[in-house]
Amino acid sequence: MVAVSENTVATEGASLRVKDVTKVFAARDSTAERMLALDAMSFAVAPGELVSIIGPSGCGKSTLLRLIGGLDFPTSGELYVGTEAITGPSSERGLVFQDPCLFPWLTVRRNIQAGLVALGVLREKRSEVNYFLRLVGLEGFADVYPHHLSGGMAQRVALARALITHPKILLLDEPLGALDAFTRMRMQDEVLDLWQARLTTTLLVTHDIDEAIYMSRRILIMTPRPGRVERSIEVDLPRPRDRSSAEFLDLRSEILKLFTSPVS
Amino acid sequence: MLFAGNKVNEVAPLKESAQPSNVVEPPTGAQKKHEPPAEKRRWQIFFTVPLATATALALHWLASRQEPPGETHLYTYLLSGLLVVSIVAVALQSLWSSDWMRGACPLIAAAVLFLAGWEMATSGFRWLPMPYFPGPAAVLQSLVTDRDILFDSTCHSLLLLLCGYALGVAVGLFSGVCIGWSRQVRYWGMPLLKIVGPIPATAWIPLAMVLSPSAMVSAMALIALAVWFPVTMLTASGVSNTRAAYLDVARTLGAGRAFLIFRVAIPAALPSIFIGLFMGLGASFLTLVVAETVGVKSGLGWYVSWAQGWAEYRKVYAALLIMAAFFSTIMTALFKVRDRVLVWQKGVIKW
Incomplete structure (x- = not known):
């Protein structure tokens, strides 16, 4: 469970703990039912760990990330960063x-x-800006407006923007979901590089099982309505991972089975 | 100008598509000028201006035979000067010519022909009743003889307009941001805005005359009021429609309220704010002229009603010409400001 064993770099990340978090969305009008988005959800992420959350649409993944981001508040339960x-x-x-x-x-x-x-x-940390521009390979585009960028480049800027304040936890809500397959694979490696350089605790929400296996140390499987963590799967494959290795494919079909067969 | 511009734009996409990776290249700033294809560069186009000018001169000579020469010699000079310049341009076009000139030629020629037609309809055949519809020569004459008072009036109008507009924009931006940002201010402010705002500013003239110490001050307040409404409305709607995602992202970057308002909501609202500024500018022109006509004793609006009082309609037209130049210059200036401020929108929307 200790992510640091994977890498010798000291982690900048903090642990994340989600404890019995329930989120109910109020009914729009009196006839509609109240929507139970998250039901007593609990899990923990170790400092420096990269954990993926996969699950079908509407299982409350984005709601969870908004709660951790502090943009929304749980109906009950607690969330902790460190202590x-x-x-x-x-x-x-x-x-x-x-x-x-x-x-x-x-x-x-x-x-x-x-x-x-x-x-x-900004005054004290201006040099960081150049460092991050270099890190995401966009030095030549420093003075360009965003609409000139391709999807992958724009997402790299978004990553750099989120990382420049040295967050203890990085929350990625399907960050590569809108990219084409090739850009997406390249970006997965880039995100991994960024993660390995700083070991920021990272929570990655995705639809893509391959992406989850390729990138994360652990995968949380969520089920919808009400959203809760169904299973936690360790991914113990050596990096860089081979998308066509037997272990990879075995894991893939195991996870796929969880979604295709009805959950008992 | 526009004429040539359209043609250039038609050609541009074809050339661009030759380079598929246009997204990855950093843009170089100024767009390359594409040469229009050879068949579009018609040399004949340069002959339109001298031909039109010569026609106008001939018609003028025919029309003004019974007029005293002193009344019309300025118009003759103007047309002759234009004729000489255009002939020189035709002679030089093989050596040097620009897209701008090529594009402007048909427009200039049409304008000259319009003057000729106007002269025929007025001083030529006298189709139109005389004191009300003077010919171009008479208008030009008044423009020159009254230049001092016209210049003075323009300065007064400009001062009044700028003060009123600036005041209206300042107050409008402030109230618009407050209404757009704060739910409480919106609750109390929006009904007031919706009831008071649509009243045309000129309808307040009777009240303004009673309330204010000087006509100048009341006119300024009226112009400000006319500007305030659209600026407030569009600023408020722009600010309150800021994409929630921008605000969320800013919050997770550690933004406080000042950052959210001044660095997210207001920049995001700028396209909408500029629509308000343009609408406000139009309203301010209207209010300016009306206020000057009824109360203020200076400015172009006052000059028009004064000239009308003496039945000197040639002066009315002269003032209208000045107004057209004056207002369109200010409008163009605001467009330039917008182009600078909203440069980040270039390529996102069609301008």
């Missing part, structure tokens, strides 16, 4: 959505440094 309870959004928890959501009125450089501006530390 601190989550009470609202913070630069300690970086969030990247499927839509990169770059600020279209800012250049790539200004998008990346937005977090430093928000925290009022």
Whole structure:
């Protein structure tokens, strides 16, 4: 369970603990039923671990990420980063959505440094901006506006923007979901590189079983309505992982079976 | 200009498609100018201006034979000057010519022909009743003889317009951001805005005359009021329609309220704000002229009603010409500001 064993780099990440979290969405009108999005969900993520959450649409994955991000609040239950309870959004928890959501009125450089501006530390940490531009390979695009970027490039900017405040936890909500298959595979390696360089605790929500197996140390399988963690599967394959190895494919069909056969 | 611009744009996509990787290249800023294809460069187009000018001159000579020469010599000079310049342009076009000139030629020629037609209808055949419809020569004459007072009026109008517009924009932006951002302010402010806003600013003139110490101040307040409504409305809607995802992202980056308002909501609302600024500018022109006509004792609006009082309609037309140039210059200036501020939108939407 200790992620650090995989790598000798000291982790910047903190542990994440989700304890009996229930989220009920109020009914729109009196006739509609209240929607139980998450039902007493519990799990923990070790510092520096990369954990994927997979599950069908509408199983509350995004709701969970919003709760951890502090953008929404649980109906009951608690969430902790390290020993601190989550009470609202913070630069300690970086969030990247499927839509990169770059600020279209800012250049790539200004998008990346937005977090430093928000925290009022741009002057001291300006050199970080260049470091992150290099890290995501976009030095030549520093002064370009986002609509000139391809999907993969935009997502890399979004990653750099989320990482520049050195978050303890990185929350990725299907960040590669909108990319084509080839860009997606390349980006998976890039995200892994970013993760291995800093060992930020990372929670990756995805639809894609291959992506989950390829990237994560552990996979949480969620079931919908009400959303809860059905199973936790360790992925003990050596990195870099081979997408066509027998172990990979075995794991893949095992997970696939969980979704195709009715859950008892 | 526009004429040539359209043609250039038609050609551009074909050339671009030759390079499939246009997304990955960093844009170089200024777009390359594509040469229009050879068959489109018609040299005949340069002859339209001298031909039209010569026609206008001939008609003018025929029409003005019974007029005193002093009344019309400026118009003759103008047309002759244009004729000389256009002939020189035709002679030089093989050496040097620009897309701008090629595009402008048909428009200039049409304008000259319009002047000729106007002259025929007025001082030529006298189809139109005389004091109300002077010919172009008379209007030009008034434009020159009254240049001092026209210049003075334009300055007064400009001052009044800029003060009123600036005041209206400042107040409008402030109230718009408040209404758009805060639910409480929206609850109380929106009904007020919806009831008071649609009243045309000019309808307040009777009240403004009673309330304010000077006509200048009340006119400024009226212009500000006319500008305030659209600016507030569009700013509020722009701010409140900021994509929730932008705000969420900013929050997870550690943004406080000031960052959310000034660095997310307002930039996101800028396209909408500029629509408000344009609508406000139109409303301010209208209010300016009306206010000057009824209250203020200076400015172009005042000049028009003063000239009308003396039945000097040639002066009315002269002032209208100045107004057209004046207002369209200001409008163009605002377009330029928008092009600069919203440069990030280029390529996202069609301008």
